[in-house]
Amino acid sequence: MYQLLKQIAKTGIVTEPAPLPDAALRALEQRLGELILKHFGRALAIRHVDAGSCNGCELEIHAMNSPYYNLEGLGIKFVASPRHADMLLVTGPVSRNMETALRRTWEATPDPKLVVAIGDCGCTGGIFGESYASCGRVSNVIPVDVAVPGCPPTPVAILQGILTAITPGRK
Amino acid sequence: MSVPLSREDPHYPGIADIYPSANRMQRAAADLLGIIPSADADRRKWLRHGAWPEGAFPLRKNVEAGARFAQGPDRYPFVPVEGEGVHEIPVGPVHAGTIEPGHFRFSIVGEKILRLEERLGYKHKGIEKRFEQMTLEEGAKLAGRVSGDSTVAYAWAYAMAVEGATGTEPPRRALALRGILLELERIANHLGDLGYLGNDVSLSFGFFQFWRLKEDLLRTHAQLFGHRYLMDAVVPGGVAKDLPPAAGEALAERLARIEREVATLKSIYDEHAGAQDRFIMTGQVTPELAERMGLTGFAARASGVARDLRVDYPIPPWQQLDPRAASHTRGDVAARVAVRFDEVFESMRLVQALVRQLPDGDIRAPLGAAAAGARGVGWVEGWRGEVLIALDVSGTGGIHRLHPHDPSWQNWPLLEHAVHGNIVPDFPLINKSFNLSYSGVDL
Numbered sequence: 089m090y091q092l093l094k095q096i097a098k099t100g101i102v103t104e105p106a107p108l109p110d111a112a113l114r115a116l117e118q119r120l121g122e123l124i125l126k127h128f129g130r131a132l133a134i135r136h137v138d139a140g141s142c143n144g145c146e147l148e149i150h151a152m153n154s155p156y157y158n159l160e161g162l163g164i165k166f167v168a169s170p171r172h173a174d175m176l177l178v179t180g181p182v183s184r185n186m187e188t189a190l191r192r193t194w195e196a197t198p199d200p201k202l203v204v205a206i207g208d209c210g211c212t213g214g215i216f217g218e219s220y221a222s223c224g225r226v227s228n229v230i231p232v233d234v235a236v237p238g239c240p241p242t243p244v245a246i247l248q249g250i251l252t253a254i255t256p257g258r259k
Numbered sequence: 260m261s262v263p264l265s266r267e268d269p270h271y272p273g274i275a276d277i278y279p280s281a282n283r284m285q286r287a288a289a290d291l292l293g294i295i296p297s298a299d300a301d302r303r304k305w306l307r308h309g310a311w312p313e314g315a316f317p318l319r320k321n322v323e324a325g326a327r328f329a330q331g332p333d334r335y336p337f338v339p340v341e342g343e344g345v346h347e348i349p350v351g352p353v354h355a356g357t358i359e360p361g362h363f364r365f366s367i368v369g370e371k372i373l374r375l376e377e378r379l380g381y382k383h384k385g386i387e388k389r390f391e392q393m394t395l396e397e398g399a400k401l402a403g404r405v406s407g408d409s410t411v412a413y414a415w416a417y418a419m420a421v422e423g424a425t426g427t428e429p430p431r432r433a434l435a436l437r438g439i440l441l442e443l444e445r446i447a448n449h450l451g452d453l454g455y456l457g458n459d460v461s462l463s464f465g466f467f468q469f470w471r472l473k474e475d476l477l478r479t480h481a482q483l484f485g486h487r488y489l490m491d492a493v494v495p496g497g498v499a500k501d502l503p504p505a506a507g508e509a510l511a512e513r514l515a516r517i518e519r520e521v522a523t524l525k526s527i528y529d530e531h532a533g534a535q536d537r538f539i540m541t542g543q544v545t546p547e548l549a550e551r552m553g554l555t556g557f558a559a560r561a562s563g564v565a566r567d568l569r570v571d572y573p574i575p576p577w578q579q580l581d582p583r584a585a586s587h588t589r590g591d592v593a594a595r596v597a598v599r600f601d602e603v604f605e606s607m608r609l610v611q612a613l614v615r616q617l618p619d620g621d622i623r624a625p626l627g628a629a630a631a632g633a634r635g636v637g638w639v640e641g642w643r644g645e646v647l648i649a650l651d652v653s654g655t656g657g658i659h660r661l662h663p664h665d666p667s668w669q670n671w672p673l674l675e676h677a678v679h680g681n682i683v684p685d686f687p688l689i690n691k692s693f694n695l696s697y698s699g700v701d702l
Contacts (some may be wrong), residue, residue, distance in 0.1 A: 092464060092527050093312050130677045136357045142380045144407025144488060150451065151364050151477065154470035168355035183701075184310035184330065186360055189352050215401055220317045221310055221385035221659045225344060240407070242487065 103158040107244050109252040115227065115235045118257055120200050128254040129201075130163045135173035135197065139190045139226065140182030140216075144240040145207040149177065152243040164250065169198040169225055175253065177246075178230075181209040181216045182223040194230045202253045204234045206246060211235040261641050264294060273300035280553040280669040283700075289317040294680050306380040309333035317388060324392050327692055340366035342639065347566055348683065352381045356687075359697035363686075370682040382701035391653075392660040395421050395495060395629060398658055403490050405663045406699035411437075411444040411646070412641025413663060414493035419637030420650040421495040425627040431575060431618040433497030436578040439613045440489050440498070440512075442606040445642035446514075447476050447488075449599040449606075450521070452694050456596055457528065459688040460537040468524055479513050488669065497623030507614040510644070518607045525600050538593035542677040542689030554673050555666045556644020558693050561598040562590035568640035591676040595669045602642075629656045643696065644670065665699030 094166040120128075138146060152159060159165070169174050170193045182190055194203070205226035212223030226232050236249035262271050273296025274439025275282040285296045286305035293316040295302070312329040338346075341497055345368055352360035362378040386405060389446055402417035403410040414429075415437050422429060429437075450473040457465020477487040483506050484492050492499055502510070529535055544554060546563030554562055567584035568578045585601035587594035629652045637648040653659035670693060677689055 091523065091530075095468065095527065096464065099468065099471065109571065137353055138357075138359050138382075140384050141359070141698065142404040142407040143359055143566060144404065144410070144490070146357055146359065147408060147451075147488060151470070151474060153466075154474045155467045156471065156474050157533055166357060170353070180382070181384055183382050185308040185381045185383050185701075186352065187330065188309075189360065189381070193353050215404055216384045216386070216389060218387040219324065220322070220328060221383050221388075239404075239490065240488070 102155050103108065103161065106157075106158055106162055106251065107192070107248040109255040109257070110248055111232050111257050112251065113236055113249050113252045114257075115178065115232045116185045118255075119233070120202070123241050124200055125254050125256055132164045132250070132254060133167045133173045134164060134173060134175045134177050134250070135167055135170045135193070136177045136179070137170075137190055137193050139178055139180045139186045139210075139229075140183030141207065141209060145210070146178035148240045148243050148246060149179070149206070152246055154243075157243050157247060160246075162247075162251075173197050173201070173206060175202040175250070175252070176230075177204050177206055178226045178232075179206045179210055180226075181213045181218075182226055182229045184221050184223055185230055187223055190226075190229055197207050202233045203230055204236065204249050204253050205232045206249070207241055208237055213236045214239065234245075269294040271296060273297050275300055278553060279551070280672060282672070284668060287702075290316075292316050293319065299442075304550045306383045308335075308380055310383070317385065324388060335378055337364050337376055337378070338374075342368075342644055344368050345373060348394060361697050365437070365683060365686075367683060370684070372678045372681055372683060372686070375678050375686075377675060379671070379697060380701050382698050384701075386663065386702045387661060390658045394657050395425070395626070395652070398661065399494050400491060402663060403493075405702070406665055406667075406696040407488065407490075408448055409439045409444070409643060409665075409699070410490045410648060410695070411493055412639045412646040414491070415441060416637030416646045416648040417650075417663075418495045418637035419639065420648040421626065421629075421637075422635070423637070424633040424650055424652050425495075425629045426637030427496055427624055427627045429497045429624055430534065430621045432501075432620045433622045433624075434444050435576040435613050435617050436502060436622060437493055438580075439502070440484070440492050441611050441641070442610045443476070443480060443638065444489060445606045446517075446603050446610075447473055447480070448642045448694075450476065451601045452691060453524075453528075453596065453599055453603075455691050456538075456592070456688065457534065459582055459691055460692075461532045462528075462531060462534050465524065465528065465534075472520055475513070476517060479510065483510060494623065496626050497621070499623075500623050502614070502617065507617065511611050511614050514607050514610060518604065521600070521603055528596070530602075535593065537685070537688060538596055538641045540589075541592045542681060542692060543591040544673050544677050546588060548676060549590060549673070550671055551661070553669045555669045556640075557585070557598050557602060557642070558595060558670055558673070559644070560585050561587045561594035563588040568638060569646055571640075576613060579616070580609055582609060592688060592692040631642060631656070632659075634665040641666070643667065643694070657663055663699070663702070665696050667695040667697075667700045668694050671700065
């Protein structure tokens with residue numbers, strides 16, 4: 089126990105400041121009113137859906153949970169069910185085998201809801217593109233508010249996308 | 260070995276009765292190519308859900324790359340388990356955590372798992388067909404995205420296959436740099452999983468500590484090699500980026516610092532009664548079972564199967580380094596945790612030795628011309644296990660056929676065995692101790 093407490097004390101607080109929103113990442117006009125966004129800004133529940141990625145984007149979503157980014161300090165929390173979520177964070181080209189599951193997850197998320205597509209594949213279909221097995225970009229299946237490019241995008245870029253989605257403003 | 264098949268009735272003698280891990284591969288080949296194992300084999304579909312109909316075989320050459328099929332119904336015959344007090348828990352494909360999609364069907368009595376049946380294939384996005392539209396150079400980027408957490412292992416195996424098919428000899432400096440990249444990938448993945456294994460037994464201290472160290476390493480990767488996960492660093496013919504002496508020193512210094520902290524964390528994990536209580540005798544795979552089912556990679560080494568390509572086939576750069584394979588015999592979560600710690604330390608030693616003895620010279624050789632019909636194979640001990648790439652060159656020097664093979668093909672079936680008799684709440688812990696790839700096997 090002594091060793092554990094010593095390690096905590098020695099580590100200190102490593103959290104870095106959060107990035108600013110970037111309107112250039114918007115795919116759709118902000119549809120939500122300022123009042124709702126004010127609430128989301130203080131307590132945002134996110135459900136992650138991997139719709140067919142290579143798992144690279146998931147690595148960066150995990151990394152976003154490291155103490156360097158302190159998500160919960162920003163009021164952001166990942167939840168276990170779409171029924172508890174305000175936002176879906178969707179990675180991958182949408183495989184045709186995940187098309188139905190993604191659509192059902194989106195339908196199960198209560199309104200008002202936001203969708204952020206993560207990574208080059210989520211934005212454009214990426215290297216996998218569209219095929220007999222892939223629907224390509226996320227917006228081919230469900231409406232996307234903000235799209236974050238990168239292969240994979242860094243935790244800071246993903247965080248910036250999330251913050252952009254809950255910021256009032258134009259495209 | 261090659262087996263001639265008749266075009267009208269492509270049957271072959273199945274091998275799943277000898278090698279149980281071949282079961283799902285045979286079913287995948289049947290779904291994609293319509294080649295069918297002998298009558299007594301498991302004939303259930305595997306990768307085909309509803310995206311293409313029965314009787315259509317997307318990997319056959321008469322199916323255009325741009326072909327589309329109407330989405331059809333998807334019914335899958337799970338094996339029913341009956342008896343007093345038995346009930347089923349269906350989980351997925353969308354899971355509760357940040358994890359890839361797959362379906363797990365648990366049959367349980369009370370809290371105890373009687374049977375687990377996995378159903379995968381949700382991420383099938385046509386990777387093999389995509390490869391066939393690419394040149395040998397272009398394929399490297401896709402190979403690095405078959406399973407994102409093993410990008411170096413795949414890119415290296417791909418490069419090895421292309422180099423074999425084109426008669427290209429990569430420079431010795433490039434091989435040493437590939438060794439450094441592969442071991443860094445191994446360290447990064449083990450650090451992340453050791454954090455999650457702490458988290459899954461409510462030791463969130465471990466999660467935050469290990470993810471801080473992993474983030475330090477990822478930032479070092481970005482600084483020295485231009486990418487946090489080292490994607491596109493290995494290319495056919497060599498590597499894309501050199502490591503100048505000053506950068507090598509910086510890397511060695513950074514690793515030494517991380518190593519000291521991992522040693523502290525190991526002693527905290529080892530002495531934490533609560534964590535050890537959850538780890539020990541949970542999710543056991545005995546050495547006999549591991550051997551019979553063909554378990555591979557670090558999970559096999561935790562179950563007494565002492566196989567490691569770096570040790571068994573010490574091609575450059577492993578030759579002079581004398582890598583040591585980690586080993587354990589109990590095959591439980593605790594053994595997989597112990598092996599991961601051992602491999603972190605051993606990989607640190609290997610990287611530091613490689614940095615010190617980096618040969619001079621070029622980092623990339625020009626690719627030779629590929630003859631039509633040439634073949635190449637690449638085989639690399641990735642962090643999860645052995646990654647294999649089998650390549651057939653087309654008449655125009657592009658990719659005719661390519662199969663990227665993930666060690667998870669062999670290891671997924673063992674997870675079904677490892678959870679027997681364990682309680683449902685331990686499933687996430689057992690699953691994470693293996694951390695198998697979905698993308699790598701769904702293709």
